Amino acid sequence: MQTKIKTYQLENGLTIYFYPDHTKHSVMVHLIVKFGGKDTDVMIDENNYHLPDGMAHLLEHYTIEQNQYGNLVSLLTKKFMDTNGITNRLCICYYFDAVKYIDEGLELLIKGIHQPNFSEKNLEITKHAIREEIRGTQDSIDRRINVLEMGQLFCNRSYRSTIGTISDIDHITIEEVEKIYHAFYQPSNEIIVVAGNFQEKKMLEKIKTLYHELSFETHTIKRILKEEPTTVKNKKAVLNFPIARPIYELSFKVPICHLTEEQKMKLDWYIAIFFEMNFSILSPLVKKLKDRKVIDKNLVLSSNFYDDYLIVKIGAYTYQKEKLQKEILETLKHTRLDDEVFDLAIREKKLKVSLRPEKLIDVIDPFIDNLVYFNCPQLDSVAYLDTLSIQEYQEMIHKLDFSNYCTVEVIDKDMDKNQEAQQEFIAN
Numbered sequence: 001m002q003t004k005i006k007t008y009q010l011e012n013g014l015t016i017y018f019y020p021d022h023t024k025h026s027v028m029v030h031l032i033v034k035f036g037g038k039d040t041d042v043m044i045d046e047n048n049y050h051l052p053d054g055m056a057h058l059l060e061h062y063t064i065e066q067n068q069y070g071n072l073v074s075l076l077t078k079k080f081m082d083t084n085g086i087t088n089r090l091c092i093c094y095y096f097d098a099v100k101y102i103d104e105g106l107e108l109l110i111k112g113i114h115q116p117n118f119s120e121k122n123l124e125i126t127k128h129a130i131r132e133e134i135r136g137t138q139d140s141i142d143r144r145i146n147v148l149e150m151g152q153l154f155c156n157r158s159y160r161s162t163i164g165t166i167s168d169i170d171h172i173t174i175e176e177v178e179k180i181y182h183a184f185y186q187p188s189n190e191i192i193v194v195a196g197n198f199q200e201k202k203m204l205e206k207i208k209t210l211y212h213e214l215s216f217e218t219h220t221i222k223r224i225l226k227e228e229p230t231t232v233k234n235k236k237a238v239l240n241f242p243i244a245r246p247i248y249e250l251s252f253k254v255p256i257c258h259l260t261e262e263q264k265m266k267l268d269w270y271i272a273i274f275f276e277m278n279f280s281i282l283s284p285l286v287k288k289l290k291d292r293k294v295i296d297k298n299l300v301l302s303s304n305f306y307d308d309y310l311i312v313k314i315g316a317y318t319y320q321k322e323k324l325q326k327e328i329l330e331t332l333k334h335t336r337l338d339d340e341v342f343d344l345a346i347r348e349k350k351l352k353v354s355l356r357p358e359k360l361i362d363v364i365d366p367f368i369d370n371l372v373y374f375n376c377p378q379l380d381s382v383a384y385l386d387t388l389s390i391q392e393y394q395e396m397i398h399k400l401d402f403s404n405y406c407t408v409e410v411i412d413k414d415m416d417k418n419q420e421a422q423q424e425f426i427a428n
Contacts, residue, residue, distance in 0.1 A: 005367065005379055008204060012211060013188025016204065017377060019195035019364065021357070027196040028097045028360050030368065031109055034191070035059070035184040036090040037162030038307070041224040044183045048224065051180065054130070054164020057087040058172060059181055061130060064094070066122040067112045075112075081105055087162055089306070090372045097361070102198065103206060110210045114185060123174045131166050141241055145408055149251045152234040152406035153311065156226040183219040187211055191371070195364045225307060230255050232406045239410045247410035248324055249300070249315025252402050257308040263396070264305060265374040269385070270393045271310070273345045275301045277336045279314060285331050294320045294327070305373055310400070321409060332402045342390045350382045 008016040040051050064072045064085050076083040076096050083096035083105075094113055096105050137143050143161075150160045194203055232253055256264060279285060279299050289295045295316045302313045318324045356362040363379065370376045378384070 005377060006200065007377065010187065010208060010211070012216075013186070014207075014211060015191045016207060017191070017193045017367075017371075018198075018200055018203070019193070019360075019367070019379075020198065020200055021195065021360065022197050024196045024360055026097055026099045026360065027102050027194065027198045028095065028364055029102075029106060029109065030093055030095045030191075030193040030364065031113060032094075032191040032193065032368065032372065033092040033185060034090070034189050034372070035092055035180075036088055038089045038157075038159045039184075039223060040158050041226065042183075043220075043222040043224055044179070045219055049180075050158070051176075052164060052168040052172060053159060053161050054168045055172065055176075055180060056092055057163050058126065058130060058169065059177065059184075060085045060087045060092045060094075062123070062126045062177060063113045063116050063181075063185075065126055065129075066118075067116045069108055069112045069115075072108060072112045075108055076105055079105060089159070089162060093368070106203075106206060107210060110207070111214065114214050114216075116181065118174060118178045118181075120174050123172075123177060127169050127172075130163070130169055134163055134166050134169070137163060141243065141247075141410065144239060144241060145247075145249065145410065148237050148239055149249075149313070149406060149408055152237050152408070153232050153251060153253045154228060155231070155233045156228050157307070182217040183221050186216045186219070189221070193364060193368060193371075195360050228307075228309075230401070230404055232404050235406055237406065237408050239408060240413045241410050243410055243412050245317045246319060246321070246412075247315060247408075248318050248321040249313055249408050249410075250325060250328055250405050251408065252312040252314075252405040254310040254312060254400050254402060254404075255308065256305075256310045256400075258399070259396075261374045261376060265370060265376050266388065266392070267310065267396055268303075268305070268374075269349070269388060270396055271303045271312070272349075273342060273393060274335070274397055275303075276345050277338050277341045278331055279328075282341075283336070285327060289316075289324065289327060292323070294318055294323045312402070315408075321407075325407065329402075335397065337390070337394055339390060342393065346385060346388060350385050353380050353385060354382055356380070 006018040006020070008018070010016065036056050037053065039056060040053065042049050042051065069075060072094075073083055073085070079098065079101045081096040081098040081101070085092065085094045087093075094109060096109060098105050147161045192207060230253065256267065259267060277283065279301055281298050286295075286298060289299075295318050297317060300313075300315050304311050314328050316324060356366070366380050367377070370378055370380070
């Protein structure tokens with residue numbers, strides 16, 4: 001049974017999306033605040049503010065842990081709910097998934113998030129937990145590479161990391177936290193998504209009542225995007241990290257300002273097919289690289305949208321970085337167009353989309369991505385995938401400019417160990 005998204009707009013500016021599915025036992029509630037890691041330069045009531053990396057993530061922790069009810073995750077977990085908060089580049093998302101106590105959970109979530117207790121003591125408690133989280137991320141090579149690459153790719157955009165650094169967190173004051181909270185945590189800057197087995201009319205009235213019982217300050221906010229050149233800040237960077245073999249990655253800064261939000265959403269599908277055609281395990285490139293012992297594992301591929309740019313990353317473990325770079329760049333100059341691969345990729349995606357309704361999370365997570373990344377509040381569907389065509393794919397991919405990129409090399413500080421391993425690898 002195809003279930004559709006239902007939309008409601010309240011007088012206070014809050015947007016609500018309902019995905020009713022009475023075949024399920026549980027209800028999922030997401031409260032989304034449109035304030036994320038990338039919001040470093042903002043104008044609030046005609047005053048400019050530069051926010052350090054980590055502010056949105058800190059507010060996520062602070063509102064969950066330092067409110068009049070107590071720690072919301074602990075309280076909701078005691079009611080047998082799967083719950084947490086997540087901060088990404090674009091938003092903060094609080095959620096719970098439950099089969100009972102839905103009204104209590106809704107009240108705890110909405111009223112708790114909107115009634116924090118601001119004090120220097122509470123801020124320091126929150127900072128302490130975040131410092132430990134930051135220290136833990138230092139062991140993540142993927143996070144370290146990402147932060148380094150963002151610093152090389154962008155000249156005027158200051159955002160590097162959603163979680164920030166310990167220095168970033170140390171310098172945040174309680175006055176800044178309170179000011180930013182009141183500016184962004186208001187109904188017109190929030191979204192609620194409810195999915196599962198619930199009574200729509202009752203749920204709508206409950207949400208209206210809870211927001212009516214709260215008071216909000218009125219502020220005007222505007223994101224400031226500094227003009228950014230298409231060129232990269234630096235072409236090369238090296239990361240010293242304890243690693244068995246060197247990693248070499250190319251990160252491309254691809255302008256997409258010519259695309260509409262809907263076209264960007266299509267590109268998100270097309271870029272996955274682009275990877276499959278040109279850089280997947282079945283591609284001629286990977287076979288060639290393995291045959292020549294440039295790599296012995298598959299290429300690592302990723303893409304994400306950053307304002308008016310698409311960031312494409314292609315890398316691998318390798319001792320032959322020059323050969324790897326040459327082959328990747330050559331492939332991008334002469335990309336493949338394979339009707340069979342395109343058709344098989346679309347079929348595979350249709351199958352996955354058709355199976356999503358079996359789990360609420362598999363439906364709602366992609367919906368929220370469409371909403372926050374592309375401002376397109378629509379469900380992925382087989383009918384939508386039918387609108388994708390190889391002609392449009394070819395035209396869209398052909399217009400992508402891969403000429404601006406940086407490289408990141410990850411090596412062990414003990415170079416002699418790597419050199420010995422390299423000689424053994426090549427000899428075998």
